[in-house]
Amino acid sequence: xxxxxxxxxxxxxxxxxxxxxxxxxxxxxxxxxxxxxxxxxxxxxxxxxxxxxxxxxxxxxxxxxxxxxxxxxxxxxxxxxxxxxxxxxxxxxxxxxxxxxxxxxxxxxxxxxxxxxxxxxxxxxxxxxxxxxxxxxxxxxxxxxxxxxxxxxxxxxxxxxxxxxxxxxxxxxxxxxxxxxxxxxxxxxxxxxxxxxxxxxxxxxxxxxxxxxxxxxxxxxxxxxxxxxxxxxxxxxxxxxxxxxxxxxxxxxxxxxxxxxxxxxxxxxxxxxxxxxxxxxxxxxxxxxxxxxxxxxxxxxxxxxxxxxxxxxxxxxxxxxxxxxxxxxxxxxxxxxxxxxxxxxxxxxxxxxxxxxxxxxxxxxxxxxxxxxxxxxxxxxxxxxxxxxxxxxxxxxxxxxxxxxxxx
Amino acid sequence: xxxxxxxxxxxxxxxxxxxxxxxxxxxxxxxxxxxxxxxxxxxxxxxxxxxxxxxxxxxxxxxxxxxxxxxxxxxxxxxxxxxxxxxxxxxxxxxxxxxxxxxxxxxxxxxxxxxxxxxxxxxxxxxxxxxxxxxxxxxxxxxxxxxxxxxxxxxxxxxxxxxxxxxxxxxxxxxxxxxxxxxxxxxxxxxxxxxxxxxxxxxxxxxxxxxxxxxxxxxxxxxxxxxxxxxxxxxxxxxxxxxxxxxxxxxxxxxxxxxxxxxxxxxxxxxxxxxxxxxxxxxxxxxxxxxxxxxxxxxxxxxxxxxxxxxxxxxxxxxxxxxxxxxxxxxxxxxxxxxxxxxxxxxxxxxxxxxxxxxxxxxxxxxxxxxxxxxxxxxxxxxxxxxxxxxxxxxxxxxxxxxxxxxx
Numbered sequence: 169x170x171x172x173x174x175x176x177x178x179x180x181x182x183x184x185x186x187x188x189x190x191x192x193x194x195x196x197x198x199x200x201x202x203x204x205x206x207x208x209x210x211x212x213x214x215x216x217x218x219x220x221x222x223x224x225x226x227x228x229x230x231x232x233x234x235x236x237x238x239x240x241x242x243x244x245x246x247x248x249x250x251x252x253x254x255x256x257x258x259x260x261x262x263x264x265x266x267x268x269x270x271x272x273x274x275x276x277x278x279x280x281x282x283x284x285x286x287x288x289x290x291x292x293x294x295x296x297x298x299x300x301x302x303x304x305x306x307x308x309x310x311x312x313x314x315x316x317x318x319x320x321x322x323x324x325x326x327x328x329x330x331x332x333x334x335x336x337x338x339x340x341x342x343x344x345x346x347x348x349x350x351x352x353x354x355x356x357x358x359x360x361x362x363x364x365x366x367x368x369x370x371x372x373x374x375x376x377x378x379x380x381x382x383x384x385x386x387x388x389x390x391x392x393x394x395x396x397x398x399x400x401x402x403x404x405x406x407x408x409x410x411x412x413x414x415x416x417x418x419x420x421x422x423x424x425x426x427x428x429x430x431x432x433x434x435x436x437x438x439x440x441x442x443x444x445x446x447x448x449x450x451x452x453x454x455x456x457x458x459x460x461x462x463x464x465x466x467x468x469x470x471x472x473x474x475x476x477x478x479x480x481x482x483x484x485x486x487x488x489x490x491x492x493x494x495x496x497x498x499x500x501x502x503x504x505x506x507x508x509x510x511x512x513x514x515x516x517x518x519x520x521x522x523x524x525x526x527x528x529x530x531x532x533x534x535x536x537x538x539x540x541x542x543x544x545x546x547x548x549x550x551x552x553x554x555x556x557x558x559x560x561x562x563x564x565x566x567x568x569x570x571x572x573x574x575x576x
Numbered sequence: 577x578x579x580x581x582x583x584x585x586x587x588x589x590x591x592x593x594x595x596x597x598x599x600x601x602x603x604x605x606x607x608x609x610x611x612x613x614x615x616x617x618x619x620x621x622x623x624x625x626x627x628x629x630x631x632x633x634x635x636x637x638x639x640x641x642x643x644x645x646x647x648x649x650x651x652x653x654x655x656x657x658x659x660x661x662x663x664x665x666x667x668x669x670x671x672x673x674x675x676x677x678x679x680x681x682x683x684x685x686x687x688x689x690x691x692x693x694x695x696x697x698x699x700x701x702x703x704x705x706x707x708x709x710x711x712x713x714x715x716x717x718x719x720x721x722x723x724x725x726x727x728x729x730x731x732x733x734x735x736x737x738x739x740x741x742x743x744x745x746x747x748x749x750x751x752x753x754x755x756x757x758x759x760x761x762x763x764x765x766x767x768x769x770x771x772x773x774x775x776x777x778x779x780x781x782x783x784x785x786x787x788x789x790x791x792x793x794x795x796x797x798x799x800x801x802x803x804x805x806x807x808x809x810x811x812x813x814x815x816x817x818x819x820x821x822x823x824x825x826x827x828x829x830x831x832x833x834x835x836x837x838x839x840x841x842x843x844x845x846x847x848x849x850x851x852x853x854x855x856x857x858x859x860x861x862x863x864x865x866x867x868x869x870x871x872x873x874x875x876x877x878x879x880x881x882x883x884x885x886x887x888x889x890x891x892x893x894x895x896x897x898x899x900x901x902x903x904x905x906x907x908x909x910x911x912x913x914x915x916x917x918x919x920x921x922x923x924x925x926x927x928x929x930x931x932x933x934x935x936x937x938x939x940x941x942x943x944x945x946x947x948x949x950x951x952x953x954x955x956x957x958x959x960x961x962x963x964x965x966x967x968x969x970x971x972x973x974x975x976x977x978x979x980x981x982x983x984x
């Protein structure tokens with residue numbers, strides 16, 4: 169479990185000081201779903217008028233809470249809204265019982281906080297295939313509701329952790345016109361770790377004012393270059409969820425505002441990087457920059473093929489500037505490439521120049537870069553203007569240790 | 577290197593006794609391309625009339641010898657034919673110099689054995705990005721040609737090994753009508769292992785009589801359910817080559833003959849399994865049977881998604897019947913699945929029954945199956961008649977040891 173794992177060597181110094189978001193309150197409780205001696209339920213309640221956007225796992229075996237959330241996006245915003253998340257049990261692969269649990273929790277919570285069920289979103293993360301003991305949650309809803317506070321986002325981040333080795337938060341404050349808009353969010357996830365599927369969950373809150381449809385479009389766009397550009401082990405949870413809630417309490421309309429879009433992007437990228445930095449067994453944080461592809465989509469395909477290759481990831485773990493494996497990963501990706509136009513850099517060191525090893529290349533230069541904790545692998549395909557950047561970590565004995573352990 | 581690695585625990589008892597194939601002779605030599613104290617060049621020469629079929633890596637960065645072979649399939653068969661393979665250097669990512677090496681080797685060999693260049697096929701396997709010192713090969717061609725013998729296929733199999741821990745051979749003899757047809761082949765490959773890309777190379781010989789176009793079609797069909805259904809680590813070499821040569825010396829026309837097709841399939845499957853059994857770090861041989869898919873193609877997509885999932889592979893290494901990870905791998909595959917129709921078995925043990933854990937499931941039963949060296953994971957999707965079987969191995973500390981080592 170998380171509590172017994174040492175903190176990732178790539179972790180940030182600590183949980184950041186995040187701005188309080190007017191119109192949002194948090195509460196947590198220890199419901200004893202599976203874990204003992206820690207909080208395991210998080211409730212966030214937003215004021216009426218809040219726009220809620222979300223993107224979710226594309227898995228065809230997605231869990232009941234995900235299916236429920238997907239039906240609720242885009243509804244009327246005149247009432248309040250809420251998000252309830254439990255850790256310890258994923259309520260995944262639990263058949264119709266899973267849907268019953270979601271219905272029971274949302275109905276009960278709606279009664280307690282006087283918000284329609286259609287505006288109550290849930291997520292569950294933890295062991296799969298076991299029925300969620302939802303009564304342990306519904307029994308604590310009054311206590312949860314009584315504890316709602318605006319400045320307890322760190323506690324919220326901690327309550328949803330499973331095998332994470334640290335709580336992940338990020339925020340920003342930006343000037344839009346004369347006024348300040350705040351963003352604060354948190355995430356959990358660290359690859360998909362034994363004994364559970366370590367679902368990635370991300371919740372971001374802002375006091376910006378924006379229509380749901382515009383917020384949804386913005387979220388999809390920003391996810392494409394942040395959370396959809398990270399990979400730990402190529403495995404995708406059945407429960408991944410990313411939601412953004414805009415309360416509008418600042419009164420600042422950010423529709424189409426690039427400053428706000430950039431700030432949201434920054435918060436999302438920060439959280440996405442923190443998930444990679446907590447990748448199981450990770451000892452290196454790796455940025456893979458692909459340029460010169462036929463299209464941005466092709467560049468991303470190449471980048472993810474490199475980032476997901478076990479041979480590339482083990483070479484990184486071994487601090488080996490093994491550019492042949494990068495060539496291999498490009499070749500197998502399915503996206504367009506021309507062997508004789510390929511150039512590859514490790515850090516600033518040009519390794520391969522248009523299809524062959526650079527005449528100036530000295531392996532000790534690239535090897536020196538590989539000894540760092542933050543690595544850059546750059547690839548230019550020489551074909552067009554398409555580009556993408558993806559992030560991953562190395563594949564180490566630590567990953568095997570964590571994932572080959574027998575479930576306790 | 578191979579010589580320092582202990583033999584895989586999944587290796588067969590020894591190299592099999594293979595039938596001699598009339599019309600084929602083999603020779604090997606130690607050319608000192610990279611390795612010392614062992615053979616590193618293999619030559620096979622076939623009589624006039626031999627049909628040569630081949631399938632090759634789909635990599636967009638494939639090596640020069642592969643590109644050369646692909647242009648030569650389907651030519652006239654009135655002259656003899658030859659295959660020359662070296663180990664120690666892959667002649668991959670070597671720019672135009674690589675093509676020059678291929679041209680030099682095939683031209684010189686053609687002169688020595690009096691066979692047109694258009695009928696001379698080559699492959700190279702070993703380190704990449706270094707120019708192939710082809711003069712070391714061309715200097716030994718007279719010696720090679722002088723040593724051609726019909727009963728030295730095991731030596732041929734040994735000469736092309738790189739990081740393999742054992743030589744891989746398989747054969748069959750079948751009655752077609754009143755006569756006997758023989759098949760014998762060998763393979764190298766064991767995933768893609770440091771310090772090189774451990775290309776998979778397969779050469780199969782038979783005295784059956786068959787037109788090249790029919791042999792090519794048969795090879796493509798059989799590859800689809802054998803070599804294209806195995807995976808060690810999802811990484812694809814830039815040099816993978818599979819060739820079948822039919823000398824016709826038996827005089828038995830096998831065109832459209834199902835007995836011959838089955839025998840060839842058996843030899844190919846045997847060799848494919850031996851490659852998986854030599855997967856780096858492998859301690860378990862895993863058969864994944866997928867049924868009930870919408871199509872055979874969908875079944876294979878699901879099977880390979882399970883077989884390539886690091887989380888499934890590490891669970892197998894840990895002898896953990898972690899069926900949730902199988903659900904996850906099905907969900908992420910992109911092929912059609914319905915969570916609530918899925919059933920999963922570990923060996924004979926029904927684990928998940930139509931979307932939820934089986935009421936009779938006892939984890940100790942599945943755990944007992946996982947302790948074996950030969951495992952079966954079966955999945956029924958409940959959607960249609962599509963089915964496929966794929967084979968893989970587990971992901972262990974041994975894989976990390978082998979692949980994260982700094983290149984020597």
